Amino acid sequence: MKKRGKKSFSLRKEYRDSWNYIKASRNFIYIAIGIFLIFGLIGFFIPAPDFLAEQILDFVRELLEKTQDMSQIGLIQFIFFNNLKGSASSYSNLT
Secondary structure, eight states: OOOOOOOOOOOHHHHHHHHHHHHHHHHHHHHHHHHHHHHHHHHSSSOOOOHHHHHHHHHHHHHHHHTTTTTTTHHHHHHHHHHHHHHHHHHHOOO
């Protein structure tokens, strides 16, 4: 039975390879940052329509009413089950 050649881990090589990959992806990173900043500025200077802002505020008020007197454990459970419900509903839409 032959032993396979054991590849040694080199942090320096891994770091260099990762850094080279980031440098090669530089243009894509700049484009993503630029798109993010453009849409951020659009969202800052162009206000949301009143009906949309009111719907968002109603949703936030409803969430605050549901979670107002919850303990830390209660909030963790609320967030966990809310995420579970959301992922289950999105999964059921796929099938």
